[in-house]
Amino acid sequence: MGDHHHGPAKGLSRWLFTTNHKDIGTMYLWFSFAMFILGGTFAMIIRAELFQPGMQLVEPGFFNQMTTLHGLVMVFGAIMPSFVGLANWLIPMMIGAPDMALPRMNNWSFWILPPGFLMLASTLFMEGGAPAFGWTFYAPLSTTYAAPSVTFFIFAIHVLGISSIMGSINIIATIMNMRAPGMTYMKMPLFVWTWFITAFLLVAVMPVLAGAVTMMLMDIHFGTSFFSAAGGGDPVLFQHIFWFFGHPEVYIIILPAFGVVSQVIPAFSRKPLFGYASMVYATAAIAILSFVVWAHHMYTVGMPVAGELFFMYATMLIAVPTGVKVFNWVSTMWRGALSFETPMLFSIGFLVLFTIGGFTGLMLSIAPADFQYHDTYFVVAHFHYVMVAGAVFSMTSAVYFWLPKWTGRMYNETMGKVHFWISFVGFNVTFFPQHFVGLAGMPRRVPDYALQFADFNMMSSIGAFVYGASQIMFLYNVIATIVSGEKVSDEQVWDGAEGLEWTLPTPAPYHTFEVPPKIDATPAHG
Amino acid sequence: MSIKKSLMNAGAVLSALPFAALAQNQVNMSPGVTKVGAEIYDLHMLIMIICIVIGIGVFGVMLYSIVYHRKSKGFEPSQFHESTKVEIAWTVVPFLILIGMAVPATSTLLEVYDNDDAELDILVTGHQWKWRYEYLNADGENVSFFSNLATPQEEIYNSEAKGEHYLLEVDEPLVIPVDTKVRFLITANDVIHSWWVPEIAVKRDAIPGFINEAWSKVEQEGIYRGQCTELCGSYHGFMPIVVHAVSQDEFQGWMSAKRADKEAQVAASSVDLSLEALMTEGESVYNTSCLACHGAQGEGGVGKAIAGSSIAMGDLGVHLDVGIKGVAGTAMQAFGAQLSDVEMAAVITYQRNAFGNNTGDVVQPSDVAQHKQG
Numbered sequence: 084m085g086d087h088h089h090g091p092a093k094g095l096s097r098w099l100f101t102t103n104h105k106d107i108g109t110m111y112l113w114f115s116f117a118m119f120i121l122g123g124t125f126a127m128i129i130r131a132e133l134f135q136p137g138m139q140l141v142e143p144g145f146f147n148q149m150t151t152l153h154g155l156v157m158v159f160g161a162i163m164p165s166f167v168g169l170a171n172w173l174i175p176m177m178i179g180a181p182d183m184a185l186p187r188m189n190n191w192s193f194w195i196l197p198p199g200f201l202m203l204a205s206t207l208f209m210e211g212g213a214p215a216f217g218w219t220f221y222a223p224l225s226t227t228y229a230a231p232s233v234t235f236f237i238f239a240i241h242v243l244g245i246s247s248i249m250g251s252i253n254i255i256a257t258i259m260n261m262r263a264p265g266m267t268y269m270k271m272p273l274f275v276w277t278w279f280i281t282a283f284l285l286v287a288v289m290p291v292l293a294g295a296v297t298m299m300l301m302d303i304h305f306g307t308s309f310f311s312a313a314g315g316g317d318p319v320l321f322q323h324i325f326w327f328f329g330h331p332e333v334y335i336i337i338l339p340a341f342g343v344v345s346q347v348i349p350a351f352s353r354k355p356l357f358g359y360a361s362m363v364y365a366t367a368a369i370a371i372l373s374f375v376v377w378a379h380h381m382y383t384v385g386m387p388v389a390g391e392l393f394f395m396y397a398t399m400l401i402a403v404p405t406g407v408k409v410f411n412w413v414s415t416m417w418r419g420a421l422s423f424e425t426p427m428l429f430s431i432g433f434l435v436l437f438t439i440g441g442f443t444g445l446m447l448s449i450a451p452a453d454f455q456y457h458d459t460y461f462v463v464a465h466f467h468y469v470m471v472a473g474a475v476f477s478m479t480s481a482v483y484f485w486l487p488k489w490t491g492r493m494y495n496e497t498m499g500k501v502h503f504w505i506s507f508v509g510f511n512v513t514f515f516p517q518h519f520v521g522l523a524g525m526p527r528r529v530p531d532y533a534l535q536f537a538d539f540n541m542m543s544s545i546g547a548f549v550y551g552a553s554q555i556m557f558l559y560n561v562i563a564t565i566v567s568g569e570k571v572s573d574e575q576v577w578d579g580a581e582g583l584e585w586t587l588p589t590p591a592p593y594h595t596f597e598v599p600p601k602i603d604a605t606p607a608h609g
Numbered sequence: 610m611s612i613k614k615s616l617m618n619a620g621a622v623l624s625a626l627p628f629a630a631l632a633q634n635q636v637n638m639s640p641g642v643t644k645v646g647a648e649i650y651d652l653h654m655l656i657m658i659i660c661i662v663i664g665i666g667v668f669g670v671m672l673y674s675i676v677y678h679r680k681s682k683g684f685e686p687s688q689f690h691e692s693t694k695v696e697i698a699w700t701v702v703p704f705l706i707l708i709g710m711a712v713p714a715t716s717t718l719l720e721v722y723d724n725d726d727a728e729l730d731i732l733v734t735g736h737q738w739k740w741r742y743e744y745l746n747a748d749g750e751n752v753s754f755f756s757n758l759a760t761p762q763e764e765i766y767n768s769e770a771k772g773e774h775y776l777l778e779v780d781e782p783l784v785i786p787v788d789t790k791v792r793f794l795i796t797a798n799d800v801i802h803s804w805w806v807p808e809i810a811v812k813r814d815a816i817p818g819f820i821n822e823a824w825s826k827v828e829q830e831g832i833y834r835g836q837c838t839e840l841c842g843s844y845h846g847f848m849p850i851v852v853h854a855v856s857q858d859e860f861q862g863w864m865s866a867k868r869a870d871k872e873a874q875v876a877a878s879s880v881d882l883s884l885e886a887l888m889t890e891g892e893s894v895y896n897t898s899c900l901a902c903h904g905a906q907g908e909g910g911v912g913k914a915i916a917g918s919s920i921a922m923g924d925l926g927v928h929l930d931v932g933i934k935g936v937a938g939t940a941m942q943a944f945g946a947q948l949s950d951v952e953m954a955a956v957i958t959y960q961r962n963a964f965g966n967n968t969g970d971v972v973q974p975s976d977v978a979q980h981k982q983g
């Protein structure tokens with residue numbers, strides 16, 4: 084293995100022992116897609132039960148297990164690892180590096196994920212069932228009142244956290260040390276910038292989550308009372324710790340998505356990104372603000388009014404840098420020469436729907452109004468606009484955009500467009516009516532509901548089945564591309580795409596940039 | 610874009626239907642029946658309309674680009690980028706708009722938090738999965754009771770047609786007088802719950818070990834329905850809240866009747882009942898208090914099976930202990946304070962004779978009272 088120009092090893096050992104950023108990226112992407120299907124299956128069970136009022140398919144306790152696992156699997160198993168996979172594939176290729184800075188740790192950070200999720204999924208078959216306390220696992224429902232499987236859940240969270248921290252350290256080390264000569268920070272593509280900032284967020288908050296679950300473990304098994312008032316503790320403390328992690332966490336999910344869209348929109352507008360520097364500053368501003376807004380998830384816990392006001396003002400402020408981003412993307416499209424290949428469609432879908440999610444986010448930031456919105460389907464609609472139409476649409480856009488570079492084959496464009504339109508319609512039919520039922524008074528996380536919510540819930544369920552089914556088409560398209568897609572050999576692939584990865588041969592060889600590329604003196608972003 | 614259209618349609622529908630309270634397919638928040646609720650509603654509408662206007666602007670520009678700036682139409686891309694003026698403008702203008710939103714939001718919030726000078730205090734305690742209400746500092750003795758879901762299991766499991774207020778009905782509603790500042794002191798007995806009645810604009814988390822305050826001054830007589838809004842375990846979806854807002858006079862009358870009831874209950878516990886009467890009463894108590902965990906046929910579920918159980922067929926003292934004091938560390942609550950002696954006697958008798966247990970034991974209210982005293 085001494086020679087630089089060797090190919091991948093053969094068989095299973097290639098994947099088990101690989102330190103190649105492309106192989107590891109591929110494994111992350113496939114793993115996250117598998118988790119996306121698993122989490123989606125849980126969502127289908129939820130929507131099937133909610134298709135009509137009354138209990139039809141599952142018992143209330145099992146329903147809660149489904150909502151809990153759906154959230155955990157989607158956040159920690161699907162969305163986060165998918166963007167880590169993307170980072171692995173793209174960051175070295177975008178900054179002119181031969182690989183990640185810490186390749187062995189890279190292997191390890193992927194390979195502890197599957198056992199972690201196996202442990203989490205195994206709780207479904209344990210006595211007392213899987214965790215049923217929501218993905219936010221508020222104590223004491225998740226401690227004193229939880230099923231015994233909670234201990235496995237705690238260790239699964241630890242494993243996922245360790246994986247995320249190692250992945251982030253690797254990304255930070257790569258970006259700081261492995262840039263090709265001349266690739267200054269302000270020349271890095273925005274996807275690299277957003278991941279750089281995200282990685283710092285991850286390193287800062289994953290240990291906080293680890294602390295929270297460890298305190299739960301202590302409360303459950305070792306007689307402490309961190310979260311039990313009866314022993315001098317405080318259940319609200321749990322929420323503060325959780326959301327100190329949890330709010331940066333939602334930006335961890337969305338910032339790399341911003342990065343993807345900032346690559347795709349200029350490419351298909353054939354025009355440079357409107358304000359590169361202001362996009363970088365806006366991303367940093369959002370990240371910093373994310374540390375001081377956590378309690379807007381807790382307006383109803385009975386905080387003093389001064390605290391309530393602080394968190395309201397800080398949260399409203401996030402609208403400013405987020406607005407800068409949206410205005411930037413729209414200005415990039417303005418007077419461009421637009422074309423609408425599948426990646427562009429998903430990025431425009433992202434832009435429209437994420438903006439709607441941003442508007443409802445602003446509404447939710449208004450503390451007195453939040454007393455009526457809090458823990459209703461309005462919140463469910465809001466965060467699915469941001470998580471699904473935001474993160475997942477952006478991720479889908481990324482896969483279509485870079486798949487030809489990765490595989491040397493072009494996906495089926497017609498099928499890609501059909502996938503987009505079915506997803507777009509299915510998504511909106513699912514989640515738009517949830518704004519209505521939420522405002523009308525339907526709480527979230529209920530297995531059954533009053534009759535006045537019946538029509539919109541049925542609509543939601545139908546939309547969810549359609550959206551879910553459209554992902555099978557996505558899977559088929561990706562596999563068909565890899566197996567028998569039309570061959571692409573043009574380095575550029577997309578005529579408007581900018582960046583070092585498009586200077587590499589298509590498909591990208593197993594080892595790239597063994598010799599650092601020469602970086603143009605003019606900024607890559609115009 | 611279809612979304613922009615649907616947003617606008619939604620906006621039109623919303624403004625046309627602001628007063629549709631609990632109507633079928635209601636699409637907007639209700640202004641409710643309190644001054645604070647109306648202010649929250651106005652705030653909600655203000656922010657939403659600002660968002661819709663901004664949305665129309667942003668999506669309009671985008672749509673124009675999508676339609677006219679197409680490569681397929683041979684549009685030549687311009688290469689402009691970066692404009693400090695534009696970028697300052699789109700940072701400062703949104704900031705000013707936010708200040709415009711923060712002003713009314715702050716004043717409404719201060720009002721929500723003004724818990725002083727309440728004329729009536731009610732302690733609200735969340736239990737898995739029911740609410741307990743206790744009227745404090747009213748003239749005379751405190752009045753307290755539990756409020757359970759009244760929707761029968763047959764409706765939930767679809768063997769009977771669902772009633773109009775499916776899942777939003779209780780056996781005993783909270784009664785409050787109108788035009789009175791009522792303060793709710795909200796806490797919980799086990800896990801975190803959240804007490805929400807949209808129409809009277811109160812939502813506060815019920816947290817074990819802590820007491821939260823909230824208040825409402827209802828201006829209109831009527832029945833207002835809400836639900837628990839914090840995930841609190843399996844039956845989170847099945848612990849509704851019903852508030853009857855009545856006139857001052859009616860409220861006083863109701864309060865006296867409740868006190869008389871309590872005295873009657875005490876008196877009733879010294880009277881012996883027939884097995885038949887106990888069984889009838891016991892079945893109804895079982896259905897509201899036991900069935901969710903122990904099953905319609907006593908087959909068990911969250912709780913242990915009662916059919917053939919060694920407790921229900923064994924020593925009566927142990928059985929009474931479990932019912933009155935609960936079982937520590939399990940979901941089995943202490944029902945001693947939740948049920949009257951008559952109800953406790955009836956449900957113990959029922960459990961010992963139903964589901965094929967047939968012990969023939971008859972437990973009288975006086976037995977329960979005696980057992981409680983030890």
